[in-house]
Amino acid sequence: MTTPALRAAGIKERAPPSQRPGAGQSSVLEAAEHRETAREAVRKSLVMLKNGAKGATGKPIPLSTTGKYLVAGRCADNIGLQNGGWTKDWQGSASYPNHLFGSKSESIYEGIKKATERGGSATLYQSDGEIPDLSSYDGVIFCTGEDPYAEYFGDRQWPASMHFTETQLLNKVRSKYPSLTIVTILCSGRPLYMNEEMNLSDAFIAAWLPGTQGGGVADVLFGKSDFVGKLSFQWALNPCMTMQYNGTHGDDPLFSNMMLPIGYGLAYSDDSLMPTLKVDHLQCGQERRQDTPNLARAADSPKGPFSIH
Numbered sequence: 001m002t003t004p005a006l007r008a009a010g011i012k013e014r015a016p017p018s019q020r021p022g023a024g025q026s027s028v029l030e031a032a033e034h035r036e037t038a039r040e041a042v043r044k045s046l047v048m049l050k051n052g053a054k055g056a057t058g059k060p061i062p063l064s065t066t067g068k069y070l071v072a073g074r075c076a077d078n079i080g081l082q083n084g085g086w087t088k089d090w091q092g093s094a095s096y097p098n099h100l101f102g103s104k105s106e107s108i109y110e111g112i113k114k115a116t117e118r119g120g121s122a123t124l125y126q127s128d129g130e131i132p133d134l135s136s137y138d139g140v141i142f143c144t145g146e147d148p149y150a151e152y153f154g155d156r157q158w159p160a161s162m163h164f165t166e167t168q169l170l171n172k173v174r175s176k177y178p179s180l181t182i183v184t185i186l187c188s189g190r191p192l193y194m195n196e197e198m199n200l201s202d203a204f205i206a207a208w209l210p211g212t213q214g215g216g217v218a219d220v221l222f223g224k225s226d227f228v229g230k231l232s233f234q235w236a237l238n239p240c241m242t243m244q245y246n247g248t249h250g251d252d253p254l255f256s257n258m259m260l261p262i263g264y265g266l267a268y269s270d271d272s273l274m275p276t277l278k279v280d281h282l283q284c285g286q287e288r289r290q291d292t293p294n295l296a297r298a299a300d301s302p303k304g305p306f307s308i309h
Contacts, residue, residue, distance in 0.1 A: 237278075
C-alpha cells in the first residue's frame with residue numbers, strides 16, 4: 001500500500017462507526033421525508049421564462065386544476081429524461097422504462113394527472129398518433145427535453161436546440177388551434193436555443209432535470225406554490241453565440257436578442273417582458289433540421305490536440 005493509502009486506512013481504523021440515525025439502513029432510502037425534500041427542490045429550481053406576451057393582459061398560468069389538458073412531448077412521461085446522465089448509468093437513457101426508477105418515482109405527466117383528478121383531466125398524447133380534436137381542451141402542456149448526456153458526449157460548440165420533430169408537433173398544434181393555451185416545460189441540463197418554441201408557447205418553464213419527483217412541477221404549474229427559481233447561467237437567444245458561463249455577460253440588457261441574464265426568472269406576480277424573439281436558422285443552427293443522438297454528435301465532432309488550461 002502507498003503511504004497516502006495507509007494514512008487513509010489508519011484514520012478509518014481509528015474512527016468509530018457512524019452514529020448518524022439510519023446509517024447503513026438501506027430500507028429508509030426513499031422515505032416520505034426524502035421524497036418531499038426532493039419534490040421541494042423541484043419546486044424551487046423551476047424557472048419561468050415567459051408567462052404571456054409582452055404587454056398582454058391576463059396570464060396563461062397558473063392553470064386551473066379543473067381544466068382539461070393534453071400532455072405531450074418526450075419528457076412528459078419519461079423519468080429517464082427527467083433524470084439525465086449519471087443516474088442508472090453513465091450517459092443515462094431516454095429508453096429506460098419508468099419502473100426502473102422505483103415505484104415511488106413520478107413523471108411530470110403523473111403529477112399533472114393527480115393534480116387534475118378532482119374535476120379536471122389530463123390525457124397523455126402518444127407521439128406516434130394523430131393529434132386529437134382539441135376544441136374542448138383548455139390547454140396543451142408540452143414537455144420536451146434533450147437526450148441525457150454526461151461529460152464530453154454532451155459537448156456543443158453552439159447552444160443546443162430541440163429535436164426537430166418536437167418543434168413540428170408544437171407548430172401543428174399552434175397552427176390548428178391558434179387561441180389554445182400552450183405551456184412548454186423544458187427538461188434539460190443547460191440552457192438551449194428555444195426561440196421558436198418560446199414564440200409558439202404562451203408560457204415557458206425551464207424545469208432542468210427534476211429527477212424522480214416530477215410531481216413538483218405540477219405543484220407550481222397549478223399555483224400551489226409560486227416560482228422562485230432564477231437563471232444561474234445566461235440563456236442564449238442567438239443560435240451562433242458561443243456562451244461563456246463565467247458572468248462576463250451578466251450585465252447585458254434584458255432581451256438584447258442575445259441572451260437572458262443570470263438571475264432572470266419570473267414569479268406569478270411579475271408582468272411578462274418576453275417580446276417575440278427573432279428566430280435564426282443560421283449555419284451553426286443546422287442541427288435543428290434533424291434528430292441526432294448525443295453519441296452520434298460526439299463521434300462526429302472534431303477532436304483537437306489534448307491540452308490543459
